[in-house]
Amino acid sequence: MTEIDEAGHPDTASTRDRIMEAAIDLFTEQGFDKTSLREVAERVGVTKAALYYHFRSKEELLASLIERVHGIGNHGLDLLQALHGQDGPLDREAVLAALVVLLDQVLSHRRTFALMERNRTAIEALGDHDPEHQKEHQHLEEQWVEFVGNEHIPFPDRVRISAALGAVMAGAIGTTRGMGRETPTGLRDELVAVVRDILHLSEPE
Amino acid sequence: MTEIDEAGHPDTASTRDRIMEAAIDLFTEQGFDKTSLREVAERVGVTKAALYYHFRSKEELLASLIERVHGIGNHGLDLLQALHGQDGPLDREAVLAALVVLLDQVLSHRRTFALMERNRTAIEALGDHDPEHQKEHQHLEEQWVEFVGNEHIPFPDRVRISAALGAVMAGAIGTTRGMGRETPTGLRDELVAVVRDILHLSEPE
DNA sequence: GTCTATAACCAGATAGAC
DNA sequence: GTCTATCTGGTTATAGAC
CATH class of the missing domain: 1.10.357 (Tetracycline Repressor; domain 2)
Structure with missing residues (x-):
């Protein structure tokens, strides 16, 4: 039973998944434009730069969310x-x-x-x-x-x-x-x- | 027959109305956050500073549009x-x-x-x-x-x-x-x- | 009312050490 | 993979002349 829309337990999920998890919540609540990558990183517990290791840009992060x-x-x-x-x-x-x-x-x-x-x-x-x-x-x-x-x-x-x-x-x-x-x-x-x-x-x- | 949603002829409309007219189009097409006041001003044919004479902030401009x-x-x-x-x-x-x-x-x-x-x-x-x-x-x-x-x-x-x-x-x-x-x-x-x-x-x- | 000029800020994005 | 530090650029907003 693979979860498609979200990752498994937050603790065991990869950083990439946790970023996507935080992003979909923040983007949905506050809106994409009003959410800064700093906020996303903060919630995940990493720095902005880490996000850029996993996603080339903010837009690519959004794209990855709807790609599913x-x-x-x-x-x-x-x-x-x-x-x-x-x-x-x-x-x-x-x-x-x-x-x-x-x-x-x-x-x-x-x-x-x-x-x-x-x-x-x-x-x-x-x-x-x-x-x-x-x-x-x-x-x-x-x-x-x-x-x-x-x-x-x-x-x-x-x-x-x-x-x-x-x-x-x-x-x-x-x-x-x-x-x-x-x-x-x-x-x-x-x-x-x-x-x-x-x-x-x-x-x- | 007063128009509520929009001003009359673009030529005779006040600058304030023309700003609102340009803003509602741009905000709807591109989104509020992705539309800069420079763009709005350009379309109206004035400078950014002029907008600030008519509206205290970008948000107030948006508010004025939905206030109606x-x-x-x-x-x-x-x-x-x-x-x-x-x-x-x-x-x-x-x-x-x-x-x-x-x-x-x-x-x-x-x-x-x-x-x-x-x-x-x-x-x-x-x-x-x-x-x-x-x-x-x-x-x-x-x-x-x-x-x-x-x-x-x-x-x-x-x-x-x-x-x-x-x-x-x-x-x-x-x-x-x-x-x-x-x-x-x-x-x-x-x-x-x-x-x-x-x-x-x-x-x- | 509208302009020019500029301030103040903060976002997205990159470089390079570890 | 993640960090610190920095760059770059555009945005909102203001000051003050006209």
Whole structure:
């Protein structure tokens, strides 16, 4: 049972992991820009210089934190993109499936998604010196904007899919703040039901 | 017809308004922390020092931007708080009403809410030297956390209200990016219907 | 009201000893 | 791997002329 989002016991964890652990907390609470590397180092119990042995820059530290989800976490939106190719009425079941994939990602990487939600501008700015991130993020963003503005898709559908996306994120992250690492029982099912309601899909028998 | 969210024609607007106009765009696009006052001044066509004639600090500039919604924009959540006082099953109609109030606020102050959404940590940090903001924000935050974790309220209700809140925000802000100032026809009604669906409230006859 | 000039500071980042 | 010491640069903010 490998922990993906965090290291094991703080005592036995490597310095690199402990740095990432301190960073994700501070970045999420105070924001990336308002957190200095000195603060991170202090919490870990090392000096700033030590951080630079493990990470080339502050931005690389941030990148390492979201990397754990990157590529995987986008699969949900990738699917949406596929749907968007077909002009006309949406395949609601496919949209539901895509959102459930995303939901599961969010639930199993809650801390990372919370970090992302509260540091969007910082994460977008990562691309400035990291061309890979640049491409991937920009591409996704363009697809989404294009979808939202696509006149060929009925407006209510676009609104409802945006709303469903927001519902999933807020429902998964908002209701688990300050809770432990385990997903509350029933949360996933309830949110799937919510998405069903939004998309006007009735329960499977 | 007084514009609340923005000044009139850029040519006739006062310098103060033009500064706020430039700031809200830059802060939203790049983030508050990644935007220097030099950039803002440059876009307006004045020098940094001029900004300090109109605003005491960078933080005060940010505060002035969200002030236009402050107090008003929270009424939706204030109502939620009222509901939370009563332990037990929710008054769904009241929740709907509260969310509609919030929705209307978001729709008529879209740019401001977009700014807030993308600069939450910066806005929270405003309280560090502004005790009024501190109190108001912290109070609201506590109420919300308390509500979300309130064991006396059925878990599904809490999940659905969080989801509805996210749906409103994402639906109102996400679907209007890059659009003009006017709210797209039908957006409000559709989102109200979405909230109804989430809360399992049928249409009024 | 807006400018030029400058103060004061603190961040991110590097060099090199251990 | 981690430290001490330092560099470099940009940022907020102020003083005072116009």
